[in-house]
Amino acid sequence: MATSYQHQKAGDLNFLKRLNRSAILEMVRRVPGLTRSDIATQAQLTKATVGSGVQSLLNQGWLKEGELQKSSGGRPGRALHLNDDRHYLLGAEVGVHRLRLVACAPSGKVLEAHHEPFVPTSPESTASLVAELLQQLMRSPAVSNRENLGVGVALPGPIATGEAVLRRAPNLGWRDVRFLDLLHPHLPELKGVWLMDNEAKLAAFGELYFRTGKIPESLIYVSAGTGIGSGMAEGSHSPLLTRGVQGLAGEIGHTILQPGGLYCHCGNRGCAETLVSGWSIRANLGIDEKDDLIQALGSRLQEPDVKRTLRRAGEALGMLLLNLHHTQNPAEIVLGGSLTQLGSTFLDPALTYFEANQHRLLGTTERVPLRVVEDSTFVAARGAAAQVLARAIHGPELS
Amino acid sequence: MATSYQHQKAGDLNFLKRLNRSAILEMVRRVPGLTRSDIATQAQLTKATVGSGVQSLLNQGWLKEGELQKSSGGRPGRALHLNDDRHYLLGAEVGVHRLRLVACAPSGKVLEAHHEPFVPTSPESTASLVAELLQQLMRSPAVSNRENLGVGVALPGPIATGEAVLRRAPNLGWRDVRFLDLLHPHLPELKGVWLMDNEAKLAAFGELYFRTGKIPESLIYVSAGTGIGSGMAEGSHSPLLTRGVQGLAGEIGHTILQPGGLYCHCGNRGCAETLVSGWSIRANLGIDEKDDLIQALGSRLQEPDVKRTLRRAGEALGMLLLNLHHTQNPAEIVLGGSLTQLGSTFLDPALTYFEANQHRLLGTTERVPLRVVEDSTFVAARGAAAQVLARAIHGPELS
DNA sequence: GAGGGTATGTTCAAGCTCTTTACTTAGTTG
DNA sequence: CAACTAAGTAAAGAGCTTGAACATACCCTC
Numbered sequence: 017m018a019t020s021y022q023h024q025k026a027g028d029l030n031f032l033k034r035l036n037r038s039a040i041l042e043m044v045r046r047v048p049g050l051t052r053s054d055i056a057t058q059a060q061l062t063k064a065t066v067g068s069g070v071q072s073l074l075n076q077g078w079l080k081e082g083e084l085q086k087s088s089g090g091r092p093g094r095a096l097h098l099n100d101d102r103h104y105l106l107g108a109e110v111g112v113h114r115l116r117l118v119a120c121a122p123s124g125k126v127l128e129a130h131h132e133p134f135v136p137t138s139p140e141s142t143a144s145l146v147a148e149l150l151q152q153l154m155r156s157p158a159v160s161n162r163e164n165l166g167v168g169v170a171l172p173g174p175i176a177t178g179e180a181v182l183r184r185a186p187n188l189g190w191r192d193v194r195f196l197d198l199l200h201p202h203l204p205e206l207k208g209v210w211l212m213d214n215e216a217k218l219a220a221f222g223e224l225y226f227r228t229g230k231i232p233e234s235l236i237y238v239s240a241g242t243g244i245g246s247g248m249a250e251g252s253h254s255p256l257l258t259r260g261v262q263g264l265a266g267e268i269g270h271t272i273l274q275p276g277g278l279y280c281h282c283g284n285r286g287c288a289e290t291l292v293s294g295w296s297i298r299a300n301l302g303i304d305e306k307d308d309l310i311q312a313l314g315s316r317l318q319e320p321d322v323k324r325t326l327r328r329a330g331e332a333l334g335m336l337l338l339n340l341h342h343t344q345n346p347a348e349i350v351l352g353g354s355l356t357q358l359g360s361t362f363l364d365p366a367l368t369y370f371e372a373n374q375h376r377l378l379g380t381t382e383r384v385p386l387r388v389v390e391d392s393t394f395v396a397a398r399g400a401a402a403q404v405l406a407r408a409i410h411g412p413e414l415s
Numbered sequence: 416m417a418t419s420y421q422h423q424k425a426g427d428l429n430f431l432k433r434l435n436r437s438a439i440l441e442m443v444r445r446v447p448g449l450t451r452s453d454i455a456t457q458a459q460l461t462k463a464t465v466g467s468g469v470q471s472l473l474n475q476g477w478l479k480e481g482e483l484q485k486s487s488g489g490r491p492g493r494a495l496h497l498n499d500d501r502h503y504l505l506g507a508e509v510g511v512h513r514l515r516l517v518a519c520a521p522s523g524k525v526l527e528a529h530h531e532p533f534v535p536t537s538p539e540s541t542a543s544l545v546a547e548l549l550q551q552l553m554r555s556p557a558v559s560n561r562e563n564l565g566v567g568v569a570l571p572g573p574i575a576t577g578e579a580v581l582r583r584a585p586n587l588g589w590r591d592v593r594f595l596d597l598l599h600p601h602l603p604e605l606k607g608v609w610l611m612d613n614e615a616k617l618a619a620f621g622e623l624y625f626r627t628g629k630i631p632e633s634l635i636y637v638s639a640g641t642g643i644g645s646g647m648a649e650g651s652h653s654p655l656l657t658r659g660v661q662g663l664a665g666e667i668g669h670t671i672l673q674p675g676g677l678y679c680h681c682g683n684r685g686c687a688e689t690l691v692s693g694w695s696i697r698a699n700l701g702i703d704e705k706d707d708l709i710q711a712l713g714s715r716l717q718e719p720d721v722k723r724t725l726r727r728a729g730e731a732l733g734m735l736l737l738n739l740h741h742t743q744n745p746a747e748i749v750l751g752g753s754l755t756q757l758g759s760t761f762l763d764p765a766l767t768y769f770e771a772n773q774h775r776l777l778g779t780t781e782r783v784p785l786r787v788v789e790d791s792t793f794v795a796a797r798g799a800a801a802q803v804l805a806r807a808i809h810g811p812e813l814s
Numbered sequence: 815g816a817g818g819g820t821a822t823g824t825t826c827a828a829g830c831t832c833t834t835t836a837c838t839t840a841g842t843t844g
Numbered sequence: 845c846a847a848c849t850a851a852g853t854a855a856a857g858a859g860c861t862t863g864a865a866c867a868t869a870c871c872c873t874c
Contacts, residue, residue, distance in 0.1 A: 090821020
């Protein structure tokens with residue numbers, strides 16, 4: 017896996033070359049329009065090294081040259097840009113209620129996307145359907161003349177570091193599923209990077225990796241849907257995901273938020289999910305599992321018991337966010353998942369609680385930004401694509 | 416700082432050389448008695464590279480050769496060991512009630528240690544005292560003929576990544592203290608690595624870095640004393656600490672564990688510290704802040720209200736541990752701090768709760784080991800020394 | 815508009831590190 | 845004691861970064 021770690025960090029000259037090429041590529045990707053000179057300064061490399069590295073990346077089609085920049089007294093530098101037209105990445109998410117798929121350009125731009133309702137079935141038939149939908153995506157005109165770099169799959173459950181096994185997906189009823197092994201036979205022609213990972217972790221990765229401009233040094237994505245999960249990505253160069261030995265990192269839905277509280281489906285009492293989650297809201301308001309939660313509540317948002325339920329759930333979410341702040345202290349928190357569509361009745365209490373309490377310990381005014389994703393439909397699938405790109409860039413691909 | 420991250424990861428040939436030397440040194444440090452051939456296999460380097468690297472580390476006094484190993488059919492390899500007699504590291508901890516100092520050998524062996532009661536005073540006078548005690552340590556015969564590699568200081572409060580500033584230490588009444596800047600004038604002759612970091616984070620680092628044998632891929636240290644803090648170290652080669660942007664990572668004492676619960680000194684309600692911490696136990700049992708908590712309770716452990724208070728605090732601790740398990744999922748949890756001296760009345764409920772619930776999500780039998788440190792007096796100071804060693808090994812020191 | 819100034823980018827020999835290959839060393843085995 | 849095996853070493857060779865000189869492109873001034 018991406019953060020599966022090199023057992024010992026040692027390397028040869030080729031490793032060094034790749035390292036420098038990757039660094040150049042990442043820099044240009046993050047700051048479009050950088051010149052060779054800028055790169056040399058920031059990466060502490062010599063002009064000559066950068067020159068040859070850039071040349072090779074140009075030849076391979078990873079980079080392209082842009083316009084001459086304004087001169088600052090001497091010869092103007094030539095802007096460099098990521099070549100966004102040559103490659104593409106595939107990302108898929110197997111959700112509890114939907115399948116979502118994207119084909120992305122290296123910049124993160126979605127070239128082609130597709131989602132459709134999905135009734136949880138066996139891993140095998142799901143893999144077969146995912147493969148079919150991926151092939152449709154690959155045949156679409158927007159990507160057909162590009163080179164594929166690989167495919168990533170986001171799944172709703174814990175996946176341990178180093179092994180491509182979905183340990184358990186309670187909402188799908190799956191257990192110990194090697195999804196890539198099921199998918200691969202259907203797509204034998206698909207070369208490049210193959211990976212699978214937890215949905216919230218990939219979303220966190222994508223939100224950080226595809227960002228341009230000012231890049232936070234770490235980011236937590238909170239996925240609030242049927243259950244509550246989170247993922248943390250760290251490091252601006254090539255972010256690493258915190259997975260935990262068993263892949264349980266980020267399972268904040270099962271952190272205890274109310275000792276002696278209600279029983280959770282996991283068997284324990286007082287889990288955060290008993291206070292805030294799709295299923296707890298359904299249980300509180302008597303909404304059938306077959307009905308779409310958002311639609312069912314859309315017309316009832318003014319009812320007192322709905323308002324009260326959503327407000328309480330929102331407050332619990334705020335506490336969860338504060339707990340993340342005081343446990344992992346990311347530079348930014350991004351909130352996504354279907355529950356964010358419930359709007360301000362649900363979200364305001366969460367944001368308010370977090371804002372009111374995030375300064376308790378330091379008393380300073382510096383703020384950890386908390387952002388709600390506008391549309392989280394493809395966030396995880398796009399994050400899977402982001403991981404594919406990261407591995408392509410840092411893997412042996414660039415000669 | 417140690418995890419202050421290289422802005423861009425690029426390097427020259429010298430960087431590569433240092434990388435390989437560091438890798439060799441780490442491997443031998445972790446597995447004493449390794450041969451050149453073992454190293455070459457594990458690090459994927461050629462025999463020649465390893466040979467010259469080892470030679471240079473031998474010349475510099477980092478390594479020493481041991482006995483010939485048993486032959487496995489051919490020429491026997493020569494065992495390599497960390498030279499534990501040439502260098503030493505200094506670590507200090509400024510605690511709420513004590514100063515603790517150690518001088519360590521590179522293996523982690525404590526060569527000389529000292530602790531004494533400490534009445535919280537100004538940062539300046541504290542620095543002056545720490546400097547004096549460090550100098551006493553340096554004059555002791557056990558270290559006087561060794562070369563010093565640097566000094567590390569552990570402090571009870573958040574310290575952000577990249578800046579050596581103690582943001583706030585509520586239990587000392589300190590704020591924005593640049594402790595190293597205060598310490599340095601007193602010890603101008605002390606060259607090498609200088610660092611300061613949070614107490615629990617350094618303890619976590621030390622527990623992971625000085626371990627030999629089977630090394631967990633990540634470790635959380637929970638420091639249960641006046642307040643509750645934690646630190647997470649990750650990565651077996653050279654572990655990294657999770658600090659968080661503002662240094663608030665691991666401030667689990669201020670995660671919410673009881674919505675609407677008691678007010679905490681931080682101003683918020685329901686913090687874990689209101690349920691489990693030195694001060695909450697004092698408050699519950701009416702023990703004066705001037706008296707030593709452990710001594711005061713030592714004779715009262717059979718009293719019903721004491722037993723009840725400790726049991727409840729222990730249960731809360733168990734929930735905190737489970738929350739860490741479901742948020743960061745470390746490969747091992749180590750429990751330390753003065754409260755561990757309260758014994759089984761306090762600890763058993765915590766361990767029992769954790770054991771009973773850690774398998775909820777996966778249902779497997781693999782267990783995250785939870786260990787209580789026997790004597791946590793010097794754990795943080797030793798961790799500071801560990802960081803010094805790590806930076807010396809991975810810094811420019813080894814030519 | 816010609817010339818000096820300045821910063822960018824390129825070229826090429828030189829230097830350093832890892833690698834390859836052949837060889838030496840040290841112990842086992844029959 | 846000769847054949848075998850594996851560890852370690854030495855020296856030539858390959859590859860990447862470097863340093864210095866050079867070419868390029870624009871600005872500013874006269």
